[in-house]
Amino acid sequence: MSELVKQTINLDNLGKELNEAVYNQFANQVRSALLTLWSMGVPVPFNLSGTQPQIDSFMKALNSEKKYMDSYMKNGLNNPKTMSSKYTLTKAVERFETETGLRWPFKN
Secondary structure: OOOOOOEEEEHHHHHHHOOHHHHHHHHHHHHHHHHHHHHHOOOOOEEEEOOHHHHHHHHHHHHHHHHHHHHHHHHOOOOHHHHHHHHHHHHHHHHHHHHHOOOOOOOO
């Protein structure tokens, strides 16, 4: 297996320099981390910087996204467990967006 390259995401400065290219890079980093976490179960391949509430809200949203994906794959979309994990994800995403001023990349 190839070695994972750690990237750095600075949640505190991202909003200050946000443009389409920066947001696309952020979205791709989060997508890569989520796929790595979901498919391989290894630690998230990046370093986070920012305030502690920003980092906490990011990790909560990322983990909630993974749990929702797991529940969807295991139980299907209309299962109460999946709906509960979707609610938890929605709340985690709202907190992330409030803390960082960024839009969560996978928000529908």
